[in-house]
Amino acid sequence: MPTGVAIRDAREQLFDAAERILLRDGPSALSSRSVTAEAGCAKGVLHRHFRDFDGFLAELVEDRVVRVERLGAELRDRAGTGTVADNLAEALTAVFETVALAIVSLVTYRDELRARIREQRPSGLPILTEAGTMLADYLAAEAEIGRIATASDPGLLARTLIGAGHLLFADRTAPRPELPAVRGLVTAVLGDALTS
Known part of the structure; x- marks a missing residue:
C-alpha cells in the first residue's frame, strides 16, 4: 500500500494479519514485515502504532x-x-x-x-x-x-x-x-x- 493512504482500523487489521500468520505458519514466520505484507500495508504502519x-x-x-x-x-x-x-x-x-x-x-x-x-x-x-x-x-x-x-x-x-x-x-x-x-x-x- 502506498505511503499516505489511510487504512481503517490499522491496529485491528495488523492483529488479524498476525493471527492468520500464526494459525497458518506458526510463530517462527511472524515478523513485522510478514505482518504488514499480510495486512496489505506499508511496514511503517506497524511502527507508527506500536513502539516495537x-x-x-x-x-x-x-x-x-x-x-x-x-x-x-x-x-x-x-x-x-x-x-x-x-x-x-x-x-x-x-x-x-x-x-x-x-x-x-x-x-x-x-x-x-x-x-x-x-x-x-x-x-x-x-x-x-x-x-x-x-x-x-x-x-x-x-x-x-x-x-x-x-x-x-x-x-x-x-x-x-x-x-x-x-x-x-x-x-x-x-x-x-x-x-x-x-x-x-x-x-x-x-x-x-x-x-x-
Whole structure:
C-alpha cells in the first residue's frame, strides 16, 4: 500500500494479519514485515502504532485475552440454557479454533514477549488462564442451579477441560476436531459431576 493512504482500523487489521500468520505458519514466520505484507500495508504502519514488534505482539496477546473474557461473559449468560456439555464444547471450540494455541506457541517462542507479558500477567499462560477462569465461572453458575454437582470443583474441572482441549486441538496441521468429539471430551471430563 502506498505511503499516505489511510487504512481503517490499522491496529485491528495488523492483529488479524498476525493471527492468520500464526494459525497458518506458526510463530517462527511472524515478523513485522510478514505482518504488514499480510495486512496489505506499508511496514511503517506497524511502527507508527506500536513502539516495537514485541510491543505489537504484547498488545495482540492482550487484545485476544479481552476477546476470551467477552466469550466468558457470554458463556456465563448461557448457564441454565441448552446443555452443559454443548455449551462447554462450543466454548472450547471457540477458544481453540482461534488463536489460543498460536498464542501459547508465540509466548513460549519469544523471550522478550514473555517478559513483557509477565509485567501485566505474572502467572499462567495468556488465553489459557483466562479460558480456564471462563469455564470455572460457568461451571460454578451451573452448580448453583443444580446442573453440575455441588460437590464438584469447578476450577479443577475447568483446568482439566483446558488441558484436554489443548491436546485435542494441538496439531494445527491436522483437521480441526468436530463438535461431537469435543462434546465427548467434555462429557468424559465432567463424568459424574454432570447432573443433567
